[in-house]
Amino acid sequence: MAESGVLDGKVLVEVLLPADGRVYSLRLPCALRVDAAADLAARLVASRASGVFSYSGGADLARRDGSPAGQLLPPGELVGSLVARGVLVDGSPLVLV
Numbered sequence: 046m047a048e049s050g051v052l053d054g055k056v057l058v059e060v061l062l063p064a065d066g067r068v069y070s071l072r073l074p075c076a077l078r079v080d081a082a083a084d085l086a087a088r089l090v091a092s093r094a095s096g097v098f099s100y101s102g103g104a105d106l107a108r109r110d111g112s113p114a115g116q117l118l119p120p121g122e123l124v125g126s127l128v129a130r131g132v133l134v135d136g137s138p139l140v141l142v
């Protein structure tokens with residue numbers, strides 16, 4: 046899959062963790078639903094930000110740009126579907142909530 050800058054079926058996103066103010070670059074598989082991708086992102090960020098953030102479930106991903114900023118990504122939709130519609134592209138700025 047080489048559309049919209051997607052490499053090997055994954056899209057590169059920049060995820061802000063409000064707990065520490067840092068942005069983490071993550072590749073999310075296009076075959077995952079957004080709720081599973083949010084869970085994966087939270088687990089990855091927790092492993093990189095130990096001592097600052099621990100994850101016990103229930104994460105969401107929201108946009109940091111666009112209109113409206115802060116809008117949650119639809120949890121039941123495939124990441125690849127959002128890529129196909131241009132909602133997510135490589136470098137999309139998201140926030141973990």
